Structures are given as structure tokens and as C-alpha cells.
Amino acid sequence: MKIFLFTFISIFYLAVGQNECLPTTCGPLAPVVRFPFWLKGHQPEHCGYPGFGLSCNESGRTDFDLQFPVTASTNNIVVPLKMTVAVWDIDYKAQKMLAGYARARSCLPRKLPTVNSSNTSASPFEAEAIGYGDGSTLFNCSNLRDYESISCLSSHGYQVIEFASVYDIASLPPYSSCFKMYNISFVPDRALAGRDDEYGSRFYLSWSRPSCGKCEAKGKYCRLQNSGAAEEIECFSPQHATGASKNHISLIAGITTGIIVMTFIMIASFLVLRVMKRKKDDKKRIENALKTHKDMRPRRYSYEDVKRLITNNVTEKLCHDTLHKGMLTDGTPVAVKVLHGSEQNVEDFISEVERIGRMQHTNILQLIGFSVDGSKRALIYEFLQGGTLDMLLYSENQNHRLGWEKLQQIALGIAKGIEYVYQESTQEILNLVASPQSILVDHNLYPKVLVATTSAAEGALQYIAPELLSSSSNIIPQKAYAYGFGMLLLDMVGRSANFSRGEKESNEVHFPECRIMENRVEGAIQLEEEGQENDLILIKKFSIVGLWCIQWFPSDRPSMKAVIEMLEQENMPSLPSNPFASFHLN
Numbered sequence: 001m002k003i004f005l006f007t008f009i010s011i012f013y014l015a016v017g018q019n020e021c022l023p024t025t026c027g028p029l030a031p032v033v034r035f036p037f038w039l040k041g042h043q044p045e046h047c048g049y050p051g052f053g054l055s056c057n058e059s060g061r062t063d064f065d066l067q068f069p070v071t072a073s074t075n076n077i078v079v080p081l082k083m084t085v086a087v088w089d090i091d092y093k094a095q096k097m098l099a100g101y102a103r104a105r106s107c108l109p110r111k112l113p114t115v116n117s118s119n120t121s122a123s124p125f126e127a128e129a130i131g132y133g134d135g136s137t138l139f140n141c142s143n144l145r146d147y148e149s150i151s152c153l154s155s156h157g158y159q160v161i162e163f164a165s166v167y168d169i170a171s172l173p174p175y176s177s178c179f180k181m182y183n184i185s186f187v188p189d190r191a192l193a194g195r196d197d198e199y200g201s202r203f204y205l206s207w208s209r210p211s212c213g214k215c216e217a218k219g220k221y222c223r224l225q226n227s228g229a230a231e232e233i234e235c236f237s238p239q240h241a242t243g244a245s246k247n248h249i250s251l252i253a254g255i256t257t258g259i260i261v262m263t264f265i266m267i268a269s270f271l272v273l274r275v276m277k278r279k280k281d282d283k284k285r286i287e288n289a290l291k292t293h294k295d296m297r298p299r300r301y302s303y304e305d306v307k308r309l310i311t312n313n314v315t316e317k318l319c320h321d322t323l324h325k326g327m328l329t330d331g332t333p334v335a336v337k338v339l340h341g342s343e344q345n346v347e348d349f350i351s352e353v354e355r356i357g358r359m360q361h362t363n364i365l366q367l368i369g370f371s372v373d374g375s376k377r378a379l380i381y382e383f384l385q386g387g388t389l390d391m392l393l394y395s396e397n398q399n400h401r402l403g404w405e406k407l408q409q410i411a412l413g414i415a416k417g418i419e420y421v422y423q424e425s426t427q428e429i430l431n432l433v434a435s436p437q438s439i440l441v442d443h444n445l446y447p448k449v450l451v452a453t454t455s456a457a458e459g460a461l462q463y464i465a466p467e468l469l470s471s472s473s474n475i476i477p478q479k480a481y482a483y484g485f486g487m488l489l490l491d492m493v494g495r496s497a498n499f500s501r502g503e504k505e506s507n508e509v510h511f512p513e514c515r516i517m518e519n520r521v522e523g524a525i526q527l528e529e530e531g532q533e534n535d536l537i538l539i540k541k542f543s544i545v546g547l548w549c550i551q552w553f554p555s556d557r558p559s560m561k562a563v564i565e566m567l568e569q570e571n572m573p574s575l576p577s578n579p580f581a582s583f584h585l586n
Helices: 002-018 215-219 238-292 302-315 346-358 389-393 406-422 477-497 514-532 533-549 561-567
Strands: 053-056 062-067 081-093 096-104 125-130 135-142 157-164 177-185 202-207 221-224 233-236 317-319 322-327 334-337 369-374 376-382 439-440 447-449
Touching: 053 221, 062 135, 215 221, 221 376, 302 322, 302 334, 302 369, 302 376, 346 369, 389 439, 389 477, 406 447, 406 477, 447 477, 477 533, 477 561, 533 561
Parallel strands: none
Antiparallel strands: 053 062, 062 081, 081 096, 096 202, 125 202, 135 157, 135 177, 221 233, 317 322, 322 334, 334 376, 369 376, 439 447
């Protein structure tokens, strides 16, 4: 590959060397550059006339650094002034260019010499103003305000200004003491301020030597004789240059295309190798992590196996697009949780999988397998025939509606499962969100909580404690779990409010005080109409315990052990004094 690239570059430079003085340009809108001009960085100096070197700036504009033709009115003294101008157009037949955006790179003298210096040569160009005066006067002024001065000539006690000859001297600023320094010929507007003229004032620069007018009049080009050995010019036909230019362009286009193709191939190869190396490194890290946890219970499945579980044997989606029902090859039904785009460290993921797999409790959904292939990951759980809790809570089928005694049994089971998870991992937050979508029930309606890795945190934001959504580092795991459980209790209270399916599945973060009060009132009204006194007691207990759990400050929330005691005791717990910092209960 290196030899191939070297060959391309060699041919490219060879082609350029054979056509080094062909007309060129800085860009599609820039003027064509040919003799007597030459383009620095693109052509050798002998392609042009001395002092006629142009350059390209970063934006593709053609610039010209020159000694600007400035003379003083006294004895026609040449005033040395270096300047950079932008070249907009070049008329080779008329031997003049249209220029603008002038900016001085040196300063005018404070005092003129009496005769021209032998070191100062006249500029080969003449300047012609467009639409305004041909000269100006320099004034040295004191007490001058709000007037642009020539900074390189000015001092703290005075300012030197350029005053165009088209203006009356009476228009000088009042209350200023000014005396004349000397007159100068045309200088582009604002150029002496040392910055570009933002108004884009334009002017002409013409030249008399070299005189190519006769060649141009015959439809020919001119060039230096003997490759620049003398300053005499000769005419030559542009047809030969045009033919060579076409061949040159074709060759350069072919070489450029080849280089672009080679560049794309190299970039694609680099990206493929990088992906392959990343996969190899991920595989090595996974194997090392599995060796560290070689006795872990959950079985590892390939991601292809997981896709087959979902696509070939799937009968239904249990929760949004992440929890699916599948079937193992031996006919065992499973619940498959797909983790999309996980960025969790693979070692941490496998470590959490091992901890979850060790959990054994009546109310914890058993993790039986997992899959990890880079960021493609999945968790495989036992499947319960009853489905997810939200299917029961929000079922439109009246025969599937749960009684309040059964709901109390389910709530206690969930609370005991959460308490068990806390006891097993007191110092770490696992992904335990007590939402109806993350709780499965068996055929006897005994609940089991789904515990996932932290990389699986998604959806059901209204069940997530506020501190988990912030950047707070002071997080108490069991108080965070209690918040989600409290929201679940209050959802059970409001289950009779006939929420639409769309609202139930919303991932928006709701203000709990508004939602809770609506649920409590509507649920209580329906129960009172039905006249079920025992149910009314349970809904009141659920509401009070829920309000205890969702208090804004984690320290005000009860532990899960205390929650279980409140649900099991016969006495009605008291209301919290103020569950919300900005909300008062009557």
C-alpha cells in the first residue's frame, strides 16, 4: 500500500513539474493567474515577472503583497508603503487589475526626506481611485475625539489623521488643534488604519512593464525569454499551452481520483481493523471477567441465541420493546429483557449479573441466563404465566380486575422482595424500579420483582426517585427503592380511574402531588359508591403508606422494613405531616 501511494505521489509531482507554468487560479471565483503574474506555492518564481507574485489566502481569495505607489506632493518624493490587497479581476490586455480590501503592512514616515533615497525604488504599478478623491492630507491633531487615526504615527498626546482631499478643511472636528504634515497621492480608504476595509472599496492597479499588450492584441500570451534569463519577453501561441493544459488536467484528475479512492480504501480499512480490534479486546475482557466469576449461576447465551428466542418463538411483548416472551430449545418459556446500546463496563455488567443470579427469594424473578457481545446485551429470566402487573391493573376486562385483598397480598410480596434486594446489596443501587411493567405474577397472582443491571435503567420515570435523576452522590438505596414502591401503591389506588393506555405507558415525569390527589379522590369515590368498607380501609392505608414513601427528602421516607410493618398492622398509620415541600394536605 505504501509503494502504491508513493507511486501516485511521484507521478503527480512529475506531471506538475512538466506543466509548472500553466495558468492557474486560487478558486472557482478567483481570477486566472498567468504571466506576468505567478502564484506563490503553486508555480516557481521564473513563471512570472519580478515583483508580480500573488498568493492564495485561506478562503481561496487571491492576495497581492506589493509596494503601493504613494508619492508626496512635494518634489514627487516616493513614500515607501507596503500593502496587501485582494485581487478581484485581472485584465491582461489592458494591463490592469481590479483590487480592494487594502491593508497597510508598514507605516508612513513622520517626516518626508528632501530627496528620494537610493534604497527606495518606485513601484511598477500606478493606482487609480474609483468614485472618490485622488489624494489626501496628513494632519497632526490634539484634543481629537471620535475620529479614526493612524495608530503607527499617533502618540498619547496627539493623533495623526488622513483627511481626503475631497473634503473641506472646515469639516475637521471642532475644538481640535491640527497642523498639516504633508500631502500624499491616493491611498485606499482605511488602509492606513492597519486593517481590512470592511466596506470593500475598490480601485485599479495598472502596470506598464512588462509590456504584453502587443502579444495579447494578437491573441497570444507572453513570457520571459530563455526561461527568465533576461527581462525581455516573447509572444507564444496559447494553443500549445491549452493542449498541454487539457492533458495536464486529465492526468491530474485521474491521479486525484486514484488518490481519493486510495484514501477511502485506507480509511475504510482502518475503521474495519479498529472495529475488529475492539471486538477482539471486548471478547478478551469478557473472557477474563467470566474467569473471575467462573462459578456464576446464570448461563451465558450468544446474542444470536437471544435473537432466535425473540424472533422465532416470540408470542407477545410483555413491556414496551425491551421485555419479550420467548422459548428455550427445551420448551421452557422465558422472559427476555433486551438492553439497547449499553455502555456499562463489561466487568461491572458481569459482576452485577452474578450478584442478581445468586438472589433466591419467593418474590424475586429468577435470572437464569444472560448475553454479552460488546454493547449488545440481554438478560433472560424465568417466565410467569400471569404476565406483568400492569396487564392486570389496567385490564379493560372486568373479569380480570383484582380485589383489594389480593392487591394487599401483591403489595406485601413486592415490598418483601424489595427489602430482600436491599439486604443483599446495601451499598449499591441495582436497577430495581417498582413499576407495574417490571413486576410479573404467577398463575396464583404471587408477585416477583424483576431486578436488572444498572445499564438497563429505562422508562417508567415516574417510579424513579428524584435523587436518582439528579447528580446527587448522597443516595440511600432503600429510600430510593421506597419511592418507587410508594408510587406503585398510589397507582393501585387510582386503578379505578380508568386511565387510558397511552397515559399509562407514558415516560413523562409527572408532578406526583397532582396525580396522587386525583387518584385518591376518584378511587375513593368509586369505592364509596360500591359500599365496600373493607376496601375503603385498604385504599386509605395504601394512600397513607404511599404518601410516606414518596416524600421529597429521602430521610423522611420510611425503610422498606417499616413499610412492610405498616401494611401488615391492623391499625391505620398516621398521615405524614407534609409529604411535599411545596404542597399541603388538608
